[in-house]
Amino acid sequence: MANVKLEIVNLRKEYGDLIAVDDLSLSVEQGETMALLGPSGCGKSTTLNMIVGLENPTSGDILIDGESVINTAPGNRNVGLVFQDYAVFTNMTVEKNLAYGLRIKKQPKEQVDSEVKRVADFMGLSDKIDRKPAELSASELQRVAIGRTLVTNPDILLLDEPLSNLEADDRNRMRRELRSIQAETGQTVIYVTHDQIEALSLAHRIAVMNFGHLMQYDTAENVYQHPQNRFVGSFLGNPPMNFVEGTFRKDGGKSFIESGSSLMPLPSSASTSVDGGSLVAGFRPETLVLANESDENSFSANVLAVEPQGPESVITAEFGETQVKVVVPSDSEATSAETIHLMPDFNLLALFDSESGVRLDTRGE
Numbered sequence: 001m002a003n004v005k006l007e008i009v010n011l012r013k014e015y016g017d018l019i020a021v022d023d024l025s026l027s028v029e030q031g032e033t034m035a036l037l038g039p040s041g042c043g044k045s046t047t048l049n050m051i052v053g054l055e056n057p058t059s060g061d062i063l064i065d066g067e068s069v070i071n072t073a074p075g076n077r078n079v080g081l082v083f084q085d086y087a088v089f090t091n092m093t094v095e096k097n098l099a100y101g102l103r104i105k106k107q108p109k110e111q112v113d114s115e116v117k118r119v120a121d122f123m124g125l126s127d128k129i130d131r132k133p134a135e136l137s138a139s140e141l142q143r144v145a146i147g148r149t150l151v152t153n154p155d156i157l158l159l160d161e162p163l164s165n166l167e168a169d170d171r172n173r174m175r176r177e178l179r180s181i182q183a184e185t186g187q188t189v190i191y192v193t194h195d196q197i198e199a200l201s202l203a204h205r206i207a208v209m210n211f212g213h214l215m216q217y218d219t220a221e222n223v224y225q226h227p228q229n230r231f232v233g234s235f236l237g238n239p240p241m242n243f244v245e246g247t248f249r250k251d252g253g254k255s256f257i258e259s260g261s262s263l264m265p266l267p268s269s270a271s272t273s274v275d276g277g278s279l280v281a282g283f284r285p286e287t288l289v290l291a292n293e294s295d296e297n298s299f300s301a302n303v304l305a306v307e308p309q310g311p312e313s314v315i316t317a318e319f320g321e322t323q324v325k326v327v328v329p330s331d332s333e334a335t336s337a338e339t340i341h342l343m344p345d346f347n348l349l350a351l352f353d354s355e356s357g358v359r360l361d362t363r364g365e
């Protein structure tokens, strides 16, 4: 049975009139990596700080292993926070940095030594053990910072934008390393990031936040493929999700969305919409299939621009009053066509309320 490690219940944080975190509820299972993802200012760090105990919630509860930690001092919560800027002691060797958390807990020397050795091996720092931070690369410093926290064997490892100070190469390597740390230790990890690629590649589940609200909490695959609102659809993906705002039409038992005078076919799950009402169809650029004009369920769009990007090209095309982006293979004839015919993948097409942006259709799961 799933073992809930962290439970956040109706958590709220106000700073004067500003609601930084609003009624946040979610749970994280033992051994899971959860990413808090969202734009700057959406409440990620405030949430993290409340879990660690650096900030007190205005209301709500935080439970670790089923016990409320709201009244537990930060030092006694057994959560390990790794800051964005590494925060390693610059005057201490790697070995002393790694040992610090155990030494202040007055652990016996043999135990400290063996734990430091274990973590240094594990983090690939064994040959750097006598170096000072100034002699280390950015990714080595990051490994020291994470290792220093892992030594203390925290219940939950919290990482605040851990890769944002690294160059692209180091960032990719560190991403792989974080995945293997997680897989090998079974450590429960909470990862704060504004970078969707990091969240999608590292997390089992992603909590997407905006203006202090939880917009969706689901597996990485589901937040990408099945966004529950326009915000999540637009925040994840590059190029982002296409949105066609139009009028719902029914004709001969079939459903369409009308933009200008153009019609795009919709799946039968759209039948709950009101004929003549407005709605928004959302679909990712890579889910549109190139089709023939005669194909059932295809629609036409006029090509405005083609951007080659190596093996794939991004076509910007006009459908009715909307510009849509389509990702196609670069050797496709579509890259030199004036008009293209496209078929939406009905399993991956989402319908949103035009006012609230909330998803209307439900998948038959």
Ligand code: ADP
Binding pocket: 015, 018, 019, 020, 038, 039, 040, 041, 042, 043, 044, 045, 046, 047
């Ligand atoms: P994120 O980590 O997603 O960038 P934060 O949690 O840092 O967002 O901030 C959420 C909101 O709370 C922002 O509007 C921010 O300005 C505000 N905020 C954060 N800390 C404080 C504080 N100590 N005092 C007042 N406002 C704050």
